[in-house]
Amino acid sequence: MGKKTLMTGNEAIAEAAVQAGCRHFFGYPITPQSEIPEYLSKRFPEVGGCFLQAESEIASIYMVFGAAGAGARVMTSSSSPGISLMQEGISYISAAELPCVIVNVMRGGPGLGGIQPSQSDYFQATKGGGHGDYHVLVLAPSTVQEAADLMMEAFDLADKYRNPVMILGDGFLGQMIEPVEFKHMSSTDRPARDWTITGAKGRAQNVVKSLYLKPDVLEQHNLGLHRKYQKMIKNERRVEAYLTEDAQIIIVAFGMAARIAKTAIKILREKDIKAGLVRPITLFPFPYQTLERVAEKVDNLLVVEMNLGQMIEDVKLGVCGKAEVHFYGRVGGMVPNYDEIVADVEKIVKESR
Amino acid sequence: MKKVFERPKSMYPVSTHYCPGCGHGIVHRLIAETIDELGILERTVGVAPVGCSVLLYNYLNCDMYEAAHGRAPAIATGCKRVHPELVVFTYQGDGDLASIGTAEIIHAAARGEKITTIFINNAIYGMTGGQMAPTTLIGQKTTTSPFGRTSKDTGYPLRVSEILATIDGAAYVERVAVNDPKNVMRAKKAIKKAFKTQMKDLGFSLVEVLSQCPTPWRMSPRDAIKWVEEKMMPYYPLGEFKSPKREG
Numbered sequence: 001m002g003k004k005t006l007m008t009g010n011e012a013i014a015e016a017a018v019q020a021g022c023r024h025f026f027g028y029p030i031t032p033q034s035e036i037p038e039y040l041s042k043r044f045p046e047v048g049g050c051f052l053q054a055e056s057e058i059a060s061i062y063m064v065f066g067a068a069g070a071g072a073r074v075m076t077s078s079s080s081p082g083i084s085l086m087q088e089g090i091s092y093i094s095a096a097e098l099p100c101v102i103v104n105v106m107r108g109g110p111g112l113g114g115i116q117p118s119q120s121d122y123f124q125a126t127k128g129g130g131h132g133d134y135h136v137l138v139l140a141p142s143t144v145q146e147a148a149d150l151m152m153e154a155f156d157l158a159d160k161y162r163n164p165v166m167i168l169g170d171g172f173l174g175q176m177i178e179p180v181e182f183k184h185m186s187s188t189d190r191p192a193r194d195w196t197i198t199g200a201k202g203r204a205q206n207v208v209k210s211l212y213l214k215p216d217v218l219e220q221h222n223l224g225l226h227r228k229y230q231k232m233i234k235n236e237r238r239v240e241a242y243l244t245e246d247a248q249i250i251i252v253a254f255g256m257a258a259r260i261a262k263t264a265i266k267i268l269r270e271k272d273i274k275a276g277l278v279r280p281i282t283l284f285p286f287p288y289q290t291l292e293r294v295a296e297k298v299d300n301l302l303v304v305e306m307n308l309g310q311m312i313e314d315v316k317l318g319v320c321g322k323a324e325v326h327f328y329g330r331v332g333g334m335v336p337n338y339d340e341i342v343a344d345v346e347k348i349v350k351e352s353r
Numbered sequence: 354m355k356k357v358f359e360r361p362k363s364m365y366p367v368s369t370h371y372c373p374g375c376g377h378g379i380v381h382r383l384i385a386e387t388i389d390e391l392g393i394l395e396r397t398v399g400v401a402p403v404g405c406s407v408l409l410y411n412y413l414n415c416d417m418y419e420a421a422h423g424r425a426p427a428i429a430t431g432c433k434r435v436h437p438e439l440v441v442f443t444y445q446g447d448g449d450l451a452s453i454g455t456a457e458i459i460h461a462a463a464r465g466e467k468i469t470t471i472f473i474n475n476a477i478y479g480m481t482g483g484q485m486a487p488t489t490l491i492g493q494k495t496t497t498s499p500f501g502r503t504s505k506d507t508g509y510p511l512r513v514s515e516i517l518a519t520i521d522g523a524a525y526v527e528r529v530a531v532n533d534p535k536n537v538m539r540a541k542k543a544i545k546k547a548f549k550t551q552m553k554d555l556g557f558s559l560v561e562v563l564s565q566c567p568t569p570w571r572m573s574p575r576d577a578i579k580w581v582e583e584k585m586m587p588y589y590p591l592g593e594f595k596s597p598k599r600e601g
């Protein structure tokens with residue numbers, strides 16, 4: 001700790017979990033995230049952790065349910081098709097208000113799709129994903145260092161809200177090697193957990209459940225969850241604003257797409273086009289207010305995604321008609337090209353003169 | 354005067370929501386008595402299924418989870434891996450365990466997960482109103498096999514105990530019934546043995562219970578008992594299919 005080491009994004013995520021005090025992992029292999037379980041299967045024995053390769057992603061997420069209910073710091077990781085299989089369990093975990101961390105290293109879909117990087121699970125991650133009215137907190141790192149930092153914080157956020165937290169990365173971030181330093185956890189003290197399953201010793205029975213047969217009771221449960229999501233919206237919105245102060249056009253992108261956008265912005269500024277970047281770091285809660293603010297200062301925004309337009313819907317909600325919202329996206333594992341972003345921006349600027 | 358019939362300490366003093374003649378209530382009581390007799394109420398954890406017995410935690414007063422349909426063994430695994438000192442059991446119906454949850458039960462057994470499963474085989478989906486189960490007998494009428502189950506269209510009923518007994522990680526597997534007092538006593542002995550198998554860290558243990566389900570079977574409680582004896586027992590023979598290796 002306190003020293004920079006070279007690591008892939010996947011390894012950094014795994015080590016960050018260890019540093020954050022996570023000692024239970026349940027998962028099933030899938031490209032491009034298998035380095036996370038592989039790393040932990042080696043690393044956990046050194047720290048007395050429990051690594052278990054489950055029979056499926058369905059079993060994985062319910063093992064997470066069991067371990068989280070028992071009070072452990074627990075995680076799973078997968079990639080898009082596996083995360084789809086987990087959705088029922090994520091709904092149950094959200095309903096039972098259990099803290100856990102879920103990593104999705106996204107690949108191209110739909111269906112088996114491909115194994116190359118993608119951002120096409122934005123809707124699934126931010127709008128619920130499974131059945132019922134719920135949200136998971138979604139963090140989208142764009143560097144290996146940020147992946148490590150957010151991973152460590154994810155466990156605290158999960159505890160704070162008794163809610164699943166998802167790290168939404170992509171195959172790029174997972175495979176990319178960068179220097180990383182693990183921040184010192186000031187304390188691994190966790191909030192009191194008097195609701196956990198530990199055996200009913202000296203207290204009444206605890207039950208971890210999600211069934212409420214009476215409609216008025218279920219409504220109250222839903223309203224309670226809703227209040228919690230409102231608290232997340234109030235307290236946890238995070239966004240990076242890069243060169244937005246003097247910008248004449250704003251690019252909006254998250255994760256890997258945002259890195260490519262930054263390169264494009266540097267080139268554009270050399271060409272005297274003042275472009276800036278808004279990079280949502282939390283995708284739920286989404287930083288609508290930031291977009292509302294920038295939309296008052298520019299006429300055009302360009303949303304760049306590795307999908308065919310998912311986050312753009314939230315951008316438009318934030319912008320609320322105050323500026324024009326354009327889109328550039330690549331899919332299937334094809335990567336947005338900074339030259340194409342530059343060309344798009346030049347065209348937008350020219351046409352709006 | 355000595356009390357001969359007492360409510361087990363591990364049970365709440367409430368009546369159950371089950372149909373008259375249902376097997377679930379009997380099995381709940383046997384589990385509660387086992388917990389009492391082993392003195393493990395403070396370290397026992399149950400996992401309730403999705404099925405008629407979803408509200409098991411309203412009757413047993415140990416710590417409990419309520420699972421998703423079929424996933425109880427995975428949840429039990431997560432709990433046991435965090436707290437190896439606890440005694441963790443799942444309680445599952447035949448739709449839950451032998452249909453939607455086959456992968457989870459097979460792999461819990463394969464891992465030799467140190468949990469106990471009480472498996473209620475009533476040859477039908479009770480909670481959803483009597484549809485065909487993977488354990489429904491050939492010829493048996495259900496709401497989704499209205500003319501009687503045929504092997505031509507829907508294959509054959511699964512013998513779960515026999516299947517699980519072939520798995521090395523399964524330490525103890527027995528099939529019992531609760532049709533008469535003698536078999537109820539045997540069922541109790543089996544449940545206790547299953548819990549002890551777990552407590553001795555010998556591996557996975559499962560007790561399959563042939564159970565009456567009069568309402569969707571469209572029978573009186575008395576006829577349901579006869580049906581278990583005449584139809585279920587010949588296809589699902591009672592007995593121990595796997596015995597724990599080291600018994601103390």
Ligand SMILES: Cc1ncc(C[n+]2csc(CCOP(=O)(O)OP(=O)(O)O)c2C)c(N)n1
Pocket residue numbers: 403404405406422445446447448449450473475477478479480481486
């Ligand atoms: C994923 C999912 N699919 C279907 C259901 C509906 N469902 C609830 S209980 C049940 C069958 C229960 O039958 P069984 O396991 O045999 O238990 P019993 O009610 O007979 O005790 C079904 C299909 C559900 N709750 N969840």
Ligand code: SF4
Pocket residue numbers: 370371372374375376377405475479480565566567568569
């Ligand atoms: S439907 Fe069957 S299992 Fe359900 S309560 Fe009635 S008798 Fe029992």
